[in-house]
Amino acid sequence: MPFTSLGLSPALLKALVDQNFTVPTPIQETAIPAILSKKDVLGIAKTGSGKTASYVLPLLMNLQQSNLVKNRHADVLVLVPTRELAEQVKNVFQDFSRSLPQPIKTMAVYGGVSINPQMMGLQGVNVLVATPGRLLELTDSNAVHLSGIETLVLDEADKMLNLGFQDEVNRILALLPKKRQNILFSATLSDDLQHIHQILLHDPVVIKIAAEEVSLDLINQVAYIVSDEKKGPFLRYLINHHEMKQVLVFTSSVHQADAVVNKLRKNNIDARTIHSKKSQGARTEALYLFKTGKLRVLVATDLMARGIDINFLPFVINYELPRSPKDYVHRIGRTGRADTAGDAISLVSHHELHHFEVIQKKMGKKVTLVDSENIK
The missing domain is CATH 3.40.50.300 (P-loop containing nucleotide triphosphate hydrolases)
Known part of the structure; x- marks a missing residue:
């Protein structure tokens, strides 16, 4: 199945060609159309399965069709467990958004660095990629508001819960609008994750990709x-x-x-x-x-x-x-x-x-x- 059959815009298809993406991975084949249709998605897949692009591409396309407001109310929130993943996800959003006719501002926020530049940079952000602790610091300071979030992504959710972020995630969920699209990606489906899945997801499209064995x-x-x-x-x-x-x-x-x-x-x-x-x-x-x-x-x-x-x-x-x-x-x-x-x-x-x-x-x-x- 080629990318052209997944419902993506010509600008995004050109970006895929420019970045040497040839054919979609199994998770991309199923997730992209589901997210474009604004359905909830539960994806169980290991690192390296192509999951980041599987949500970045359709979310960028959906944002192109929205009325973006330039303020401190982000449209998309991606929660991740580590600073490294926050930077990786931000870079994927930025790489694909360069070809779009309407500018999309993506920012990554995480602890371990000064909070002041992050507070100043949040004006006009559309896609916010964040670790839970730093996001709560920013919301407590009114540097960003989550009441306008249309889509929530929990990436590497199993790792987030294993690292003890469950209380922070629950606090963040309480700040979000009840009506929104929810996307959850994880390497495993643990008991903790099953609990979060049942709370968050409404009639989700479930995608399970078997882990590739090390040869x-x-x-x-x-x-x-x-x-x-x-x-x-x-x-x-x-x-x-x-x-x-x-x-x-x-x-x-x-x-x-x-x-x-x-x-x-x-x-x-x-x-x-x-x-x-x-x-x-x-x-x-x-x-x-x-x-x-x-x-x-x-x-x-x-x-x-x-x-x-x-x-x-x-x-x-x-x-x-x-x-x-x-x-x-x-x-x-x-x-x-x-x-x-x-x-x-x-x-x-x-x-x-x-x-x-x-x-x-x-x-x-x-x-x-x-x-x-x-x-x-």
């Missing part, structure tokens, strides 16, 4: 036994010996991520971290540089891994093993994509060996284990 066959896995104190030098050896130009390194803590980057940079290896303690600007810049191939090493924690989607990432290194086998598969699944093989390397200390056996058993795949002392 372990495309990932060349190897593990090295390395003592904790020698992991730093051995990591540098691997990067230089294999002439790695783009490598994603995982650590289990913010402190360790910073320590790894400091040692790499002291040894003239260009590296940056991406984790929750970094400013939004620093995270955005690091991710952009890495995705565009201008940064050699990106060191990340598991919390930040969801935003790192690169089709042709050649190397992933586990500096430390994650707590669960599921997280291990998610980490190494950053490579071996788009039918292109990739390498996943794990540095395993002696006290991690038993845990690594458990990971291999759960994964159903044996990994070659090499003693780093034998490599010179």
